[in-house]
Amino acid sequence: MELRASNVSRLDGGTFDVLIVGGGINGAVSAAVLAGRGLDVAIVDRGDWAGFTSSSSSNLAWGGFKYLENYELNLVRKLSLSRNRLLKAYPSNISQLGFMAALDHGSPFPPWLAALGSSAYWAIGNFQTHRPQFLGPEEIKSQEPVINIDNVRGGIEYYDAYLRDNDSRFVWNFVRQAIEAGATAANYVEMTSAFQHGANWNVELHDLETGEQVSLTAKAIVNAAGPFVDALNKQWENVTEHRIVYSKGIHLVVPQLTENERVLAFFDDTQRLFYVIPMGRRSVIGTTDTRVKTPFTEVTEQDRDFLLEQINARLDLDEPLTKEDIIAERCGVRPLVVLNDGDDHEDIDWGTLSRKHEIDLDMERRIVTIFGGKITDCLNVGEEVAAAVEKLGLALEDDLGDWYGEPADEVRDDFMRQAKRMKLDDLRHKKGVEPLSERLWRRYGRRAFSMLDEIRQKPEMGEDILASADYLRVELHHAARHEMITHLEDFMLRRSKIDLVVRNEKIREGNGLAEVSQILFGDASDTKLAEYLAKKDAEARV
Numbered sequence: 001m002e003l004r005a006s007n008v009s010r011l012d013g014g015t016f017d018v019l020i021v022g023g024g025i026n027g028a029v030s031a032a033v034l035a036g037r038g039l040d041v042a043i044v045d046r047g048d049w050a051g052f053t054s055s056s057s058s059n060l061a062w063g064g065f066k067y068l069e070n071y072e073l074n075l076v077r078k079l080s081l082s083r084n085r086l087l088k089a090y091p092s093n094i095s096q097l098g099f100m101a102a103l104d105h106g107s108p109f110p111p112w113l114a115a116l117g118s119s120a121y122w123a124i125g126n127f128q129t130h131r132p133q134f135l136g137p138e139e140i141k142s143q144e145p146v147i148n149i150d151n152v153r154g155g156i157e158y159y160d161a162y163l164r165d166n167d168s169r170f171v172w173n174f175v176r177q178a179i180e181a182g183a184t185a186a187n188y189v190e191m192t193s194a195f196q197h198g199a200n201w202n203v204e205l206h207d208l209e210t211g212e213q214v215s216l217t218a219k220a221i222v223n224a225a226g227p228f229v230d231a232l233n234k235q236w237e238n239v240t241e242h243r244i245v246y247s248k249g250i251h252l253v254v255p256q257l258t259e260n261e262r263v264l265a266f267f268d269d270t271q272r273l274f275y276v277i278p279m280g281r282r283s284v285i286g287t288t289d290t291r292v293k294t295p296f297t298e299v300t301e302q303d304r305d306f307l308l309e310q311i312n313a314r315l316d317l318d319e320p321l322t323k324e325d326i327i328a329e330r331c332g333v334r335p336l337v338v339l340n341d342g343d344d345h346e347d348i349d350w351g352t353l354s355r356k357h358e359i360d361l362d363m364e365r366r367i368v369t370i371f372g373g374k375i376t377d378c379l380n381v382g383e384e385v386a387a388a389v390e391k392l393g394l395a396l397e398d399d400l401g402d403w404y405g406e407p408a409d410e411v412r413d414d415f416m417r418q419a420k421r422m423k424l425d426d427l428r429h430k431k432g433v434e435p436l437s438e439r440l441w442r443r444y445g446r447r448a449f450s451m452l453d454e455i456r457q458k459p460e461m462g463e464d465i466l467a468s469a470d471y472l473r474v475e476l477h478h479a480a481r482h483e484m485i486t487h488l489e490d491f492m493l494r495r496s497k498i499d500l501v502v503r504n505e506k507i508r509e510g511n512g513l514a515e516v517s518q519i520l521f522g523d524a525s526d527t528k529l530a531e532y533l534a535k536k537d538a539e540a541r542v
């Protein structure tokens with residue numbers, strides 16, 4: 001039975017220690033830690049894994065230099081240490097990179113003050129990154145010719161980190177880790193109702209793929225519904241100390257603006273920082289910060305015009321960027337945590353609202369709710385959720401720290417030795433593209449060993465499958481078996497980032513997409529392909 005169907009059938013009638021509602025970063029990390037520490041865990045999402053906020057981020061693991069503006073020293077310290085921890089635990093997936101900030105006459109700080117701030121930031125992060133530097137306008141120009149320095153007074157380069165693949169693949173890795181530790185997990189399953197009955201919750205779920213009802217019981221619930229946590233708590237009549245408000249942010253993916261693997265940082269006309277972030281052979285411009293009342297948002301003409309105008313004014317491009325240059329867009333809401341004190345928080349300065357997270361525990365109802373947070377802080381969220389669940393009386397095994405992170409260096413070395421012996425990297429030579437061995441290791445870790453076997457047995461498994469997508473046929477076969485791909489978009493946009501970096505016309509060229517669908521869905525491939533294309537057409541019309 002395929003992976004999702006077997007998990008759904010295990011959910012139905014099952015008895016679990018904990019049900020986690022929501023498979024974004026907060027739910028996924030909770031599942032990984034709780035299953036890794038011996039609990040019987042179920043996790044569901046009504047969309048795909050990371051299908052909501054956790055696939056709209058800037059892909060940065062960072063201490064939040066900009067939060068120093070609001071004197072949030074504690075938060076910056078915590079996030080910087082979390083970033084350091086992630087860098088250590090995920091050496092292939094999370095890389096340090098420079099943030100070059102060019103400060104013009106409209107910037108809220110003079111370059112000397114920014115330099116002072118960057119040194120403080122470096123110290124707050126225990127000096128674990130490269131040393132920040134002060135840069136004059138000419139130095140900025142010589143290192144990044146694309147920056148227009150006409151109005152620039154000077155700048156700095158400080159260091160943070162980013163996710164080399166995308167946020168949603170990072171989330172998926174936690175779900176996979178949870179499954180490997182024994183969790184039962186299903187995407188496209190909605191929690192529709194839950195009632196506490198004695199020591200247990202009786203939960204009704206709806207399988208959105210088959211239309212069937214699924215029932216289970218759980219001793220406790222983790223509400224990890226991101227922007228929807230308040231709605232669920234309301235449904236359960238659970239009164240919490242905190243609640244959330246929404247801040248919308250968008251990103252535009254455009255052709256690569258600088259070949260250097262660093263972030264370019266600028267203050268926009270409203271004196272808010274925005275960035276040009278590397279994504280393979282593309283650049284991502286963003287983000288914005290707009291207060292909204294609903295989690296359901298979209299990129300508006302105004303959003304696009306604003307970001308394009310801001311970036312064009314700060315770069316020296318042969319031709320200014322236009323809407324035609326946009327390859328893909330991302331849009332999401334940050335669930336920001338505030339006190340649930342009856343205040344509507346209308347009059348607060350939006351930019352100063354903290355990006356921290358809070359975890360509320362209702363001992364009687366046996367509900368743990370995660371409010372807000374950052375991908376960067378995910379390991380702390382996991383540990384805090386585990387501590388909260390333990391307080392409910394559920395006995396967890398000792399934390400051996402093995403529920404997260406990449407395999408040990410020796411395992412990586414062994415993989416690299418095997419890849420070298422079979423001359424894997426000779427299969428493909430593309431300018432500016434990382435060697436195949438590194439790519440496979442980063443994406444699949446231990447599972448990449450079996451891919452080597454498959455390529456050895458069938459050389460066609462080592463061929464590219466979509467012309468410019470950097471995906472091998474063997475990866476598709478692996479995804480079909482192990483990555484719970486239910487719709488073609490799950491693969492194109494979230495397990496991979498093909499939809500973000502390859503133009504629509506290019507994706508549709510030739511037979512590649514049909515083969516992808518065939519490998520992923522077999523007999524259902526035509527239907528799944530038609531569904532994906534219809535969605536893309538509808539998006540293109542907007």
Ligand SMILES: Cc1cc2nc3c(=O)[nH]c(=O)nc-3n(C[C@H](O)[C@H](O)[C@H](O)COP(=O)(O)OP(=O)(O)OC[C@H]3O[C@@H](n4cnc5c(N)ncnc54)[C@H](O)[C@@H]3O)c2cc1C
Nearest residue numbers: 022024025026046053054057058060191226249374375376
């Ligand atoms: C524009 C932007 C940029 C950001 N940049 C960064 C960054 O660079 N670095 C960083 O660390 N953080 C960043 N963040 C913050 C980070 O992305 C979010 O804090 C995080 O993704 C929130 O994750 P979550 O798991 O709480 O929510 P989500 O990812 O939204 O997950 C909640 C899930 O719950 C599911 N759900 C809801 N109700 C139900 C139900 N009844 N049944 C089943 N499932 C349900 C939803 O389908 C959803 O998938 C950014 C956020 C935004 C919006």
